[in-house]
Amino acid sequence: MLAIVLVVIMIGPIIFPFDSQSFGTSAASILQAPSRAHWMGTTELGQDVFRQFLVGGRISLYVGLSATLIAIVLGAGLGLISGYYAGWRDTVLMRITDFFLVLPTLPLIIVLAALFGQSIFVTSLVIGLTSWPQTARIIRSQVLSLRERPLVQRVRSLGAGDLRIMRKHILPNVAPLIFANLALVLSGAVLAQAALAFLGLGDPVQVSWGTTLHNAFNSGAMSQGAWWYVMTPGVGIVVMVLAFSLVGHSLDRVLNPLLRGEE
């Protein structure tokens, strides 16, 4: 499923290029129902929904990926430091984590995006900066148990420095956990991006699936009964999120030691 999503988004736009400058030229060309010429109908500007859909997926995925990268690096990094050093560093970092965990995420993202502008760069940054606490918590608890293992104790007695232990011995052991978490954070990031773009805080130039839905909603496509305009990007989001979360959940089940005994 994930493979299909990726293939469609990567190759689709090459086969069916989307020209954002080509608009419908007659009244009849706008909000057309699906036909052979326009597989998924046309928008309120007479643009092809299917082609826009293929390009939009790239933006959604791009924002999701870069946001996730930020979140994972932050989360894993803080989790690692917090779990490894324990003591006061741990207390301070975990207080901060708890604080961000409690703050309502979507409202915070909206506020930040409203304050700092609308580009895919800002969107990625903002989502990334708000999605890390969960990861930090999970990684920390795993590192806490790892650092007491004989392996780590032995390496330390051989005189290895903190940085070396973290890089060579702890990081490889939490890496699978990070990957499982990556897929879950990614699905959340795609959802957050969609919501942000739908509320009109997306990049107006780089049209993502959320932006398409925003345009559809605000152009009155709903009351015209233009279901193709809404369903195409919407189903795209659902399939992408579902694909990532299924991968995340199964990785989690296999790799998370807390869940492994189950079933």
Place this chain on the structure above:
Amino acid sequence: MSARYLTRKLATLVVTLYVTVSFNFLLFHVLPGSPIQLLARSGHYDPAARAQLIKLFGLNHPLLAQYFIYLRNMVHGDLGFSYVYRKPVTTVLGGAIGNTLLLVGTATLVTILVGVWLGVMAASRAHSLTDASITVTSLALWSMPDFFTGMILIFICGVWTHVLPISGLVTPGLVTGTWGHIVDVGRHLILPALTLTFVNAAEFSLISRNTLVDVMVEDYMLTARAKGLQRRTIVWRHALRNAMLPIVTATALYVGMILGGAIQVETVFSWPGMGLLIYNSVVQRDYPVLEGCFLLFAIAVIATNFISDLLYQVLDPRVRRT
């Protein structure tokens, strides 16, 4: 519940609230790109007007003094003045808060009931077809953005069949008595509440299923079965009670999610609550209102977490003792 535990929790609550308020100040008043500074720096004012603006927002004071003024206003319940509505932010919020409570409250109630019920259904027939289909459906629903679910419901119930109203709180121009008014609001409430329920009930059913499956293999469950108790009694009375804790935690954490969902759902259905207010204040760049809404949402989530911590103590004797 020991007095010491309560004091410690209360202290944490106060500190968290204080940090939230300060964070809010940082976000809206200190960071570059903070709206008021932008406004005052804009080149379109004559010097007198600019000076007045700077004085009005207290920008002539040093940052630390601004911070204390901000804190003092906060304590007095003064959240500033809306650019768009030309009313105090508290008045603007006051008009919307009830509608959001109605929507979120209804949705939360239905969500917990339906979600837990589905979770119990799935867990008591673990690894069966029922279980699999509930889990898969929940996952699919969980993957849907709230606003998209709302749009689908609009198509089904509003555009194609016209069974239910799809926008607003009341039918415009409809004159009825009190009872008619309640019915009208209720009809308008159905779709937005249903949308919120769909997404969040899915979450609850997944959580309660997973915790119940864990609980079902415990020794005391075997004891209960050995006593010859009915399957239904075992699940609802013995298993669910022990699975309650993660569900309570989930409720606290998902208040944040439900509020995030409310923003989208209120926008889609033009439900005149705080979510729609956030949307409008973003569109109209009405920063004081946005700031107030955000603060209120954060406080709501923090308060729920506090309550759920206390509920823990009541629900689980094992926690109470430690």
